[in-house]
Amino acid sequence: MRLVIAAATALTLAQLGAPAQAFVLVTNDLGQPVFWPTRCVTYHTNPDTIDEVTPEQGMSLAATAFAAWNDNPCAYVEIEDGGATCFDEAGIADFPGPQNIVMWRDGAGAWPYTERVIALTGLIYDNVTAEIVDADIEVNGDMFEFDTNGSPQAYDLLQALTHEVGHGLGIDHSLDERATMFWLSAPGETAKRVLTADDEAALCASHPVASAPPDAVCGSGTAPATIDAPYCPVDDADPNCSGGTLPFAVSLPLALGFLYRRRRPHGA
Ligand SMILES: [Zn+2]
Numbered sequence: 001m002r003l004v005i006a007a008a009t010a011l012t013l014a015q016l017g018a019p020a021q022a023f024v025l026v027t028n029d030l031g032q033p034v035f036w037p038t039r040c041v042t043y044h045t046n047p048d049t050i051d052e053v054t055p056e057q058g059m060s061l062a063a064t065a066f067a068a069w070n071d072n073p074c075a076y077v078e079i080e081d082g083g084a085t086c087f088d089e090a091g092i093a094d095f096p097g098p099q100n101i102v103m104w105r106d107g108a109g110a111w112p113y114t115e116r117v118i119a120l121t122g123l124i125y126d127n128v129t130a131e132i133v134d135a136d137i138e139v140n141g142d143m144f145e146f147d148t149n150g151s152p153q154a155y156d157l158l159q160a161l162t163h164e165v166g167h168g169l170g171i172d173h174s175l176d177e178r179a180t181m182f183w184l185s186a187p188g189e190t191a192k193r194v195l196t197a198d199d200e201a202a203l204c205a206s207h208p209v210a211s212a213p214p215d216a217v218c219g220s221g222t223a224p225a226t227i228d229a230p231y232c233p234v235d236d237a238d239p240n241c242s243g244g245t246l247p248f249a250v251s252l253p254l255a256l257g258f259l260y261r262r263r264r265p266h267g268a
Pocket of ligand 1: 182
């Protein structure tokens with residue numbers, strides 16, 4: 001069954017007259033493409049996964065989806081696999097602050113969004129500067145069957161994750177039906193695990209290497225957290241000790257005044 005959410009349909013119809021270039025970028029209200037202001041974006045994966053895959057498989061699939069967007073010579077941004085995380089909250093949580101997470105929603109009632117969406121990326125960006133602050137991916141294991149081997153009865157998990165990671169990089173739905181970022185997926189489809197030239201062009205347009213910020217590249221951080229030792233910092237903020245307060249806990253109430261939150265659903 002092929003279902004499309006209304007928002008995706010409207011976007012497609014509005015842009016049918018556009019051009020040979022098929023990719024579409026998420027933009028702020030000034031029309032500027034949103035972008036990561038750093039060369040390295042770290043994602044974590046919550047290992048509490050869905051029935052169809054083990055925690056190890058889920059983390060491996062996420063890492064493969066991250067890598068699909070890396071090593072693009074005309075784009076400066078790279079995704080670093082930060083390994084496992086204890087957290088499973090979308091958006092900017094009070095603690096530990098912005099953390100980009102791949103999360104799985106499984107079991108009856110676990111999917112809190114519209115039922116026609118197989119996966120979704122929540123993107124938070126500054127509507128003035130267009131800088132992305134946070135991007136979280138949620139997979140709807142509650143209402144859809146997934147698989148990893150091209151089974152015609154299920155959605156390919158790697159393809160879905162690769163698509164959602166593209167949203168996390170500020171890319172909207174492409175008009176090219178062959179592109180990973182096309183808005184529609186069909187059961188059994190695996191071809192879009194691999195980026196097309198249109199997908200790569202989208203990343204190069206929003207993160208051109210000529211505009212690379214001078215900060216560190218990926219690979220210079222700590223080793224990825226493991227399932228046994230997930231990234232799970234201790235909230236040791238002590239109300240009697242101002243030195244223990246996390247910086248984002250202070251700045252967040254102000255920041256939310258100009259941050260925009262968009263959710264990019266992946267129609268099934
Ligand atoms: Zn999508």
